[in-house]
Amino acid sequence: MSFIGEIIEITIRSVTISLSATILSSLWSIPLSLIIARSRSRMTKALMGVLNSLIGFPTVLVGLFLYIIFSSSGPLGGLGILYTPFAIMIGEALLITPLLISLSYEIFSKAYYEYWETSITLGATPAQAFMKLITERFEDIIVVLLIGFSRAIGELGVALMVGGNIRGFTRVFTTTIALEVSKGNFDIALFLGFILLIIVSTTSAIIRIMGGRKSD
Amino acid sequence: MIELRDVWFSYNSGKPIIHGVNLRLSNEITIIIGPNGAGKTTLLKIIACLYKPDKGDVLIDGVNFWKLKSKEKLIMRRKIVYVHENPVLFKGTVMDNVTYPLIIRGHSLEKAREKALKLLKSLKLEYLTDRKRNELSAGEFQLVAIARAIISGAKYIVLDEPTSNLDLEHRIVLESIIREIVKSGKQVIIATHDRLFALKLNTEIIEINNGEIRSILHSKDLYQEIEEFIKKAGKKSLNS
Ligand SMILES: Nc1ncnc2c1ncn2[C@@H]1O[C@H](COP(=O)(O)OP(=O)(O)OP(=O)(O)O)[C@@H](O)[C@H]1O
Numbered sequence: 001m002s003f004i005g006e007i008i009e010i011t012i013r014s015v016t017i018s019l020s021a022t023i024l025s026s027l028w029s030i031p032l033s034l035i036i037a038r039s040r041s042r043m044t045k046a047l048m049g050v051l052n053s054l055i056g057f058p059t060v061l062v063g064l065f066l067y068i069i070f071s072s073s074g075p076l077g078g079l080g081i082l083y084t085p086f087a088i089m090i091g092e093a094l095l096i097t098p099l100l101i102s103l104s105y106e107i108f109s110k111a112y113y114e115y116w117e118t119s120i121t122l123g124a125t126p127a128q129a130f131m132k133l134i135t136e137r138f139e140d141i142i143v144v145l146l147i148g149f150s151r152a153i154g155e156l157g158v159a160l161m162v163g164g165n166i167r168g169f170t171r172v173f174t175t176t177i178a179l180e181v182s183k184g185n186f187d188i189a190l191f192l193g194f195i196l197l198i199i200v201s202t203t204s205a206i207i208r209i210m211g212g213r214k215s216d
Numbered sequence: 217m218i219e220l221r222d223v224w225f226s227y228n229s230g231k232p233i234i235h236g237v238n239l240r241l242s243n244e245i246t247i248i249i250g251p252n253g254a255g256k257t258t259l260l261k262i263i264a265c266l267y268k269p270d271k272g273d274v275l276i277d278g279v280n281f282w283k284l285k286s287k288e289k290l291i292m293r294r295k296i297v298y299v300h301e302n303p304v305l306f307k308g309t310v311m312d313n314v315t316y317p318l319i320i321r322g323h324s325l326e327k328a329r330e331k332a333l334k335l336l337k338s339l340k341l342e343y344l345t346d347r348k349r350n351e352l353s354a355g356e357f358q359l360v361a362i363a364r365a366i367i368s369g370a371k372y373i374v375l376d377e378p379t380s381n382l383d384l385e386h387r388i389v390l391e392s393i394i395r396e397i398v399k400s401g402k403q404v405i406i407a408t409h410d411r412l413f414a415l416k417l418n419t420e421i422i423e424i425n426n427g428e429i430r431s432i433l434h435s436k437d438l439y440q441e442i443e444e445f446i447k448k449a450g451k452k453s454l455n456s
């Protein structure tokens with residue numbers, strides 16, 4: 001495959017894996033943050049403290065942890081997903097979970113919680129109230145997801161340890177950059193780094209534009 | 217009828233905010249008064265089954281709400297609607313807001329719109345139909361929130377400080393809305409600082425302070441209080 005062809009392939013793979021990981025993570029992170037925001041218990045504050053400290057959790061430890069679980073002698077070894085894109089996706093989804101919960105908790109715990117209460121008292125089922133909350137805060141939630149995506153696409157530890165950097169299969173931006181640097185190909189590494197930078201900064205530009213727009 | 221039996225409630229801080237309240241709401245209109253921080257809002261949200269008491273029971277038409285399964289809770293909860301002291305309206309138009317309680321109850325959009333328009337007309341608010349929430353005055357905002365609550369068809373309508381943004385004219389509109397609601401066999405529970413409004417509604421008044429019921433009065437009892445207040449205020453301004 002041509003050089004450019006391979007780069008395009010890596011780009012598509014990286015974006016796909018990290019985007020899927022973000023969506024996967026949001027499936028549990030957003031409902032969980034809502035549950036935490038709704039609870040009046042004193043445990044909530046303690047729990048959020050723990051979650052906030054997990055935001056900076058070393059990615060390589062998440063990778064190691066999943067490696068142990070997914071390796072053939074591990075508890076989920078039978079699934080045979082070690083060294084697949086699927087494993088990277090799960091790892092990244094777990095990695096960004098504390099970040100997504102913490103950021104969506106901010107959204108839900110403020111005045112926005114009133115939308116939930118208002119829907120419920122107007123007769124909504126919990127599912128309908130949840131939908132209302134999501135539609136009311138749609139822009140904010142997209143911003144949260146984009147921040148999660150940026151973190152996922154830029155991490156190396158998980159992709160390397162459970163992805164294995166297999167050419168044409170699990171190779172993503174960060175693992176390619178690491179590999180090319182180790183081979184002494186700084187120009188290729190810099191070029192890939194440049195593309196990654198464009199993706200991440202485009203994402204944060206979108207975040208800024210969406211965050212700045214007064215939602216109505 | 218809504219009944220509270222020895223209800224205790226606290227927020228995260230742990231200190232009880234509501235202290236063993238016993239209450240039977242059987243009048244067409246009940247008014248709750250009390251100073252800032254007395255626990256009016258908290259009590260109303262307990263009455264509306266939005267807050268679960270730490271201890272004690274909330275009975276709606278004789279049914280113990282917090283002992284119900286979630287499906288039965290939904291049916292019971294739809295009997296009561298609460299309007300916040302600072303209500304929120306959803307994105308979209310006034311029409312979208314007012315149709316929401318009907319849509320979630322499975323009405324067709326067409327029918328919901330028809331009903332909503334009829335209600336808005338009867339409240340003289342039809343000029344607001346297509347406005348967005350940021351195109352309303354504070355008073356209009358509050359009235360739309362109340363209209364949205366009324367259309368739900370709930371039997372018990374709980375209003376928290378409904379007059380706080382209303383001018384005299386709209387207070388009179390609200391008063392007639394409340395009279396209409398009551399005429400159709402519904403019950404209204406109102407928390408307010410507005411003693412003149414409480415006086416005009418001519419009904420039972422529950423005075424609370426520090427999360428306890430201090431006394432149960434009647435609008436008539438307020439009359440004297442207000443009269444004295446006006447006399448004093450009048451004297452003061454004459455003397456100055
Ligand atoms: N979410 C909350 N968390 C902790 N404490 C709260 C919360 N909401 C209210 N409180 C406290 O509970 C007490 C009762 O508040 P509540 O809002 O019920 O008073 P209120 O009678 O409605 O007052 P106001 O007339 O100002 O609306 C106050 O001391 C208040 O500080």
Ligand SMILES: [Mg+2]
Nearest residue numbers: 256257258301
């Ligand atoms: Mg209040």
